[in-house]
Amino acid sequence: MELTPLKDNTDDYYGDTHSSNNPENPLRPDAFDISSEEKIQRIQHHFRAIMETLGLDLTDDSLRGTPKRVAEMMVNELFSGLDPANMPSMSTFENKYKYGEMLVEKNIVVYSTCEHHFLPIVGRAHIAYISAGRVIGLSKMNRIVDYFARRPQVQERMTKQIVHAMQKALGTEDVACVIDAKHLCVNSRGIRDIESSTVTAEYGGRFQQENVKREFLELIGLNTQFGV
Ligand SMILES: Nc1nc2c(ncn2[C@@H]2O[C@H](COP(=O)(O)OP(=O)(O)OP(=O)(O)O)[C@@H](O)[C@H]2O)c(=O)[nH]1
Numbered sequence: 001m002e003l004t005p006l007k008d009n010t011d012d013y014y015g016d017t018h019s020s021n022n023p024e025n026p027l028r029p030d031a032f033d034i035s036s037e038e039k040i041q042r043i044q045h046h047f048r049a050i051m052e053t054l055g056l057d058l059t060d061d062s063l064r065g066t067p068k069r070v071a072e073m074m075v076n077e078l079f080s081g082l083d084p085a086n087m088p089s090m091s092t093f094e095n096k097y098k099y100g101e102m103l104v105e106k107n108i109v110v111y112s113t114c115e116h117h118f119l120p121i122v123g124r125a126h127i128a129y130i131s132a133g134r135v136i137g138l139s140k141m142n143r144i145v146d147y148f149a150r151r152p153q154v155q156e157r158m159t160k161q162i163v164h165a166m167q168k169a170l171g172t173e174d175v176a177c178v179i180d181a182k183h184l185c186v187n188s189r190g191i192r193d194i195e196s197s198t199v200t201a202e203y204g205g206r207f208q209q210e211n212v213k214r215e216f217l218e219l220i221g222l223n224t225q226f227g228v
Pocket residue numbers: 014114115116153154155156183185186189190191
């Protein structure tokens with residue numbers, strides 16, 4: 001795995017591929033050719049160079065372990081959702097009780113990372129579906145959010161990915177997801193607006209109908225006067 005050379009020495013790399021229709025994260029074809037252990041070693045090496053470039057003394061007791069700590073955190077925690085091997089099993093069951101209304105799993109905690117600045121995204125996700133014969137274990141909805149959140153992300157893509165995964169698992173289009181999250185890249189740097197948060201929504205199948213959408217938004221406690 002050779003690293004892509006920078007095009008020049010300027011501040012490029014904001015990218016021009018903010019494609020909203022493609023819910024896949026842009027991954028290199030060789031993304032999983034090397035092991036997690038190898039990734040940790042390489043990131044450790046690069047992060048040490050970043051710290052040294054900043055002028056930090058890596059012989060200091062408190063800083064010595066940081067490159068390894070950061071590398072392990074990235075590969076094993078923050079970005080473990082890049083690896084499809086870590087996709088949670090999405091156990092579904094027969095809808096024996098014939099529950100035909102929407103089911104809402106709300107206030108699911110979201111910890112993700114903004115792919116533009118590598119700063120945290122922190123918020124809540126709300127998921128709903130209407131069974132077409134199968135029901136899903138409640139915790140699986142929390143797990144699927146966590147899986148897609150553990151990637152460098154943009155919120156719009158993450159919202160769509162969650163809906164797609166649920167639709168696939170349940171065999172129905174009738175799935176919706178709303179995410180309300182704070183982006184630390186907006187809150188703690190740049191414009192430094194600590195109050196604003198970002199709301200994204202994806203409505204599949206019957207959730208595109210006004211009354212169904214409204215019921216969902218009312219159940220999760222969002223003011224529907226202006227729609228979302
Ligand atoms: N659409 C979208 N934008 C995001 C998300 N997370 C961060 N951003 C934005 O990505 C943009 C990157 O813009 P740039 O102008 O290249 O970066 P920047 O110079 O750091 O921008 P400022 O934050 O305005 O200082 C910023 O406006 C971020 O707020 C996200 O999940 N979705």
